[in-house]
Amino acid sequence: MQMEKIVSCRAGDHYYKIKHSSGLLILLYPKEHCSTTYAVFGTKYGSIDSCFRRSDEEHPETVPEGIAHYLEHKLFESEDGDAFERYARTGANANAFTSFESTCYLFSCADHLYDSLEILLDFVQSPYFTEQSVAKEQGIIGQEIKMYDDDPQWQVMFQYLRAMYQKHPIRQDIAGTVESIAKITPEHLYRCYRTFYNLNNMALCIAGNLEVEKVLELCDRMLKPSAPVMVERVFEEEPQEVLLSKTEKQLSVACPLFQFGYKEAVETGSLRSERELAVMSVLLEMMASDSSPLFRRLLDAELINEASFGYEYFEGAGFGTVLFGGESKDPQAVAAMIEEEVCRLKREGLDHAAFLRAKKSVYGENISALNSTGSIANALAGFTFKGRELFSYLDALAELELSEVQKALNRVFQTERTVLSVVRPIS
């Protein structure tokens, strides 16, 4: 077992990175004076992993959409009852989520940490699926899918991704479809479980009022060593061009919602570094935050409102896009105004004062996030699964140069690679 202490002078915090002999990566972020502890046990396995190749097999395999999410639901059940019932005895607030690239099981607690941690480590390592229990979940997940069918924000986002990407599995809904989940069998679940829930592909991240020794003792007792099998994600090559530059649908809404953005050219399966991420955070803050000229113009033209307007650099394995979204009476006009601003900034160059201000603002937001045990544990997991380190990101932010930001603007924002997705009221 190797242990490394990672320190940030900027944040005044530290955490431990441990490669456990079972193969599991463990990140422990002690915050002695907190009253809570937040634990995340996750696997690098999300909705985009529908085609994969195991290192002990020759050929790649494709499985139905929605399996990662289905597994998340079913793992809560084991032969001797369900995990929620076990947590009920410790009082921990437990949950789980599936994203595009990971599945995480988590809890937050004010006491009985080690009892709850034992439950977490146990149930995630104890799959139990039967025909009957798999069938029962279809009604529940079916309703979850239908809830998202009526959620205009979810719809405008997936419509955007499906217009932007031609091949990448980011196009697929995280929960799958009512049709695809009907095809899921216990065998599929076991197969994906045994492939992705290998401890070498997983991480345990805990932040809060914890004792490192005690956590590690429990891990020694509970972790079942995994065979050294690695798993490779298999992606088709994604063209640089978008599939459709405009896409829209009608839903029961009172005003149109939009998502507009640029497709970044990235290599198949590749990930961005801490520095690249920091560059994009500062760039977007400069371009579209409340204090930017663009935001002001959009607001004065009555094209957006503060409550709904937002922006994001959304990226992962083999995909990257900058997107702007919200509600607007005229989404086309919003897109035109953003385009115009991009051209102006490319032509005139980014403003140095705005750069310094944006850096301070992003720095403050990141320091603030280190208050909460939940946001720390989730950030550790998110960074780890994307091959990044949390404090290096803070350092990268501080060291950033304006020229890098300008370069990113020129590279990522390409007019011929935009998508405008709109959800309109039913006419």
Add this chain to the structure above:
Amino acid sequence: MSEITSFPITESVNLKAFTDSRFKTMKIAVDMFIPISKLTAAQYGILPSLVSRATKDYPDYTALSGRLAELYGASLDSGVRKMGTYQVLSLSVSGISSRYALEKEDMFRELSSLLFSVLFDPLKNAEGNFLPEHFEQEKRQLLELKDTEFNDKILYAHQRCEEVMFLGEPAGVDRYGSKEEIAALKLEELSDAWDELLKSSRYEIFLLGDCEPEPSLFQDRFQNFGAPRKLNYLPCPSSLEPRRVTEELPLSQSKLSMGFRVNFRPEERLTFQLMNAVLGGTPSSKLFRNVREKESLCYYCSSSFDAGSRALYVESGVETENLERTEQEVLHQLSLLQAGEVTEEELHSAKMALRNAMRSVRDSLNAVENWCISRIFEPVFESPEASAERLMKVTKEEVVSAANRVMPAAVFCLKGCGER
């Protein structure tokens, strides 16, 4: 562990401090309580965002936002909510603590002076009015917020249920007033409305996180504001006729929102909170285990307790053809609880979950503020830890007796129909 400390400033202004250097941030908040009425809801509702749009030193939105960004992404927030028969208007500032400020700014001074300037010296024109362009901007955004609330069908169903349940009562007034009332607002009336609000509100002030509490600073500023006001829970009728409203919309999933009124004395609040947790507040509750897990009827079915309004809600999203069955199943689970069919394990699980939530409060500045605000009607303030201790002593008989005082008051069905 630091304590939540009260500093009464006057009969109408109370300050609570919870300061602790383990936080990397601070927050200063002013919450104003005023009785809600159809006549003034829209007027008062627009004011927090209007006064915080700009200040004399930073006279437009971009300049003010720029200043906040320079202060390491600090925020100046406004909010409006409803608690029982009160409209609660909030203004707050938050930011990183001074020890992280790269240029050694005194963050507490910077942030408190920003907050004071929007509260006591908001930007006005030569005629003494708020700036017309700011007014128009806020009015438009509030009207658009109404559209946003319709877009979110879970929220929409909940709001409609509340409206139906409290029809004709002050508690049924929207926190921002209606669309028509917002559209009819007059700029000339708002300056006086703000002065009236400052004069007649009950104030709760919070100093939270990594900062030095300076109650004297606030004592000076708030000395002459506010009106002493005894804040009370919404009265609950002794009997009522349940109401039912159904609306149809082209949706994939139908929403069921059931409203109940619960008559409890202030000292019984904790028992009712526990009863709510047993019924539908946690994954080990009756609703989650039966309506979702056993019957597979839905993805979510949960209950929530709104103490200020003495109300309880049960909400779910289901297939249209299962609306009736789900409603029956919810009532069945409630009747089991009323008949005393609750196991020691169910009771213990609910207690553990609630205790965990209470013991977690001190880890978040917002949670501390919410804890205090939501206990504003209590005769004596109780800390989260003291509540947690008292909670563990509540008996099964008390929970069952509480369940028997839950009165069905309203059902709102949002029926999904046809193709989208």
